[in-house]
Amino acid sequence: MPATRITLEESELPRQWYNILPDLPKPLAPVLHPATRQPITPDDLAPLFPMGLIMQEVSTDRWIDIPDEVRDAYRLWRPTPLHRALRLEKYLQTPARIYYKYEGVSPVGSHKPNTAVAQAYYNKQAGIRRLATETGAGQWGSALAMACRLFGLECTVYMVKVSYHQKPYRRLLMEAYGAAVYASPSEHTRAGRQVLAEHPDSPGSLGIAISEAVEDAATHADTNYSLGSVLNHVLLHQTVIGLEAKLQMEKAGDYPDVIIGSCGGGSNLAGLSYPFLQDKLAGRRPDLRVVAVEPEACPTLTRGQYRYDFGDTVGLTPLVKMYTLGHTFVPAGIHAGGLRYHGDAPSLCLLYDEKIIEAVAYHQNPVFEAAVTFARTEGIVAAPESAHAIKAAIDEALRAREEGRSRVILFNLSGHGNFDLQAYDDYLHGRLVDTEYSQAEVDRALAALPPLA
Numbered sequence: 001m002p003a004t005r006i007t008l009e010e011s012e013l014p015r016q017w018y019n020i021l022p023d024l025p026k027p028l029a030p031v032l033h034p035a036t037r038q039p040i041t042p043d044d045l046a047p048l049f050p051m052g053l054i055m056q057e058v059s060t061d062r063w064i065d066i067p068d069e070v071r072d073a074y075r076l077w078r079p080t081p082l083h084r085a086l087r088l089e090k091y092l093q094t095p096a097r098i099y100y101k102y103e104g105v106s107p108v109g110s111h112k113p114n115t116a117v118a119q120a121y122y123n124k125q126a127g128i129r130r131l132a133t134e135t136g137a138g139q140w141g142s143a144l145a146m147a148c149r150l151f152g153l154e155c156t157v158y159m160v161k162v163s164y165h166q167k168p169y170r171r172l173l174m175e176a177y178g179a180a181v182y183a184s185p186s187e188h189t190r191a192g193r194q195v196l197a198e199h200p201d202s203p204g205s206l207g208i209a210i211s212e213a214v215e216d217a218a219t220h221a222d223t224n225y226s227l228g229s230v231l232n233h234v235l236l237h238q239t240v241i242g243l244e245a246k247l248q249m250e251k252a253g254d255y256p257d258v259i260i261g262s263c264g265g266g267s268n269l270a271g272l273s274y275p276f277l278q279d280k281l282a283g284r285r286p287d288l289r290v291v292a293v294e295p296e297a298c299p300t301l302t303r304g305q306y307r308y309d310f311g312d313t314v315g316l317t318p319l320v321k322m323y324t325l326g327h328t329f330v331p332a333g334i335h336a337g338g339l340r341y342h343g344d345a346p347s348l349c350l351l352y353d354e355k356i357i358e359a360v361a362y363h364q365n366p367v368f369e370a371a372v373t374f375a376r377t378e379g380i381v382a383a384p385e386s387a388h389a390i391k392a393a394i395d396e397a398l399r400a401r402e403e404g405r406s407r408v409i410l411f412n413l414s415g416h417g418n419f420d421l422q423a424y425d426d427y428l429h430g431r432l433v434d435t436e437y438s439q440a441e442v443d444r445a446l447a448a449l450p451p452l453a
């Protein structure tokens, strides 16, 4: 019998993060200042981020040391296990070998603390007193709330309003860690008041919540801003997932043919796949496939355009070249709140544009059907975001069966769904709506983009 769980010793916890920037097929397009439209400098970012993170954001060093204090925090839950999904394979009667890296064993139940603890550490080092951030479903907010507590910082979280009401338990978790949580759009910022004046019933979006958190940080000297995905340094920190998984796959005597991750801003997919993509980019594994999975209700890669856009709704952040649905896009209130972002990480977008990675989009109902199959075979109730990766992995396994060919599938089970049981209730009782974003809406939001190449 092959092993069901492939684990690592604490001593095997990676000592460095992997930076993909020097290995990309071409350099990233420069990030532009929102007002001048000129390339931003590290000093432009200094009101929001500590220099340690800014230098990581622009670094072209392939390997970056993980500070001892951060490795100490990682040890609370890392290394995380790699599972072989033997029961799922048997149920699907597939010749494919399915592996998943399980990030749900972290204290808050997702991969997000991998960067939260690193960001809290560098901010503490820089003498910052408080961090402000946004959160969708509450996964990122709870990760940062915990990390702030571990490093002695205060934490303010702007939580997308629809999730604030749909997911009270994650708000309570943040409050248990001592964070202040506001439903966004809120009355606490000019950005929030501006949105409320136009749309009093706005369900909120990550883009709006980012505007609020950025404004909070920019207007308080002792406060910095913290982002849970998209930025280069966030993806960098998340590579601890893939570096562990590479060791674990080696122990299992296998190497993936296809790597799958759900894609909100791209950090869990990049975190798992980039250390393997290094092999592909170097020509050692030319056939390796990497698949981003997104919701049909927020199809950034599959239906967006590759061009400059703001990271937030109001237009306070720098302009970034990425696949985008337009910064004014407000997605339907699907349960996978962590996947409701209009853009994606620049490096991931470049890899997609160069056709080095692929993307697929699914509706909620088939995603939850896959999640229920997974719970009934592997025992873990997945986060709605992670369930997108399960759906794609099952489809790959079924294709392998049809083709009568074996295939090694590795996916990121980025979090558990123990706080998302309402979503399962809605699915099991036929209350989930599959919303499609119409082409007219896509065109309207994209027409509002700044006229840059």
Ligand SMILES: *Cc1c(COP(=O)(O)O)cnc(C)c1O
Pocket: 110, 111, 112, 139, 140, 228, 229, 230, 262, 263, 264, 265, 266, 267, 268, 269, 338, 339, 383, 385, 386, 414, 415, 416
């Ligand atoms: C936030 C979140 C995601 C999506 O964000 P990425 O940056 O794309 O990883 C996926 N899964 C879970 C469990 C999350 O909390």
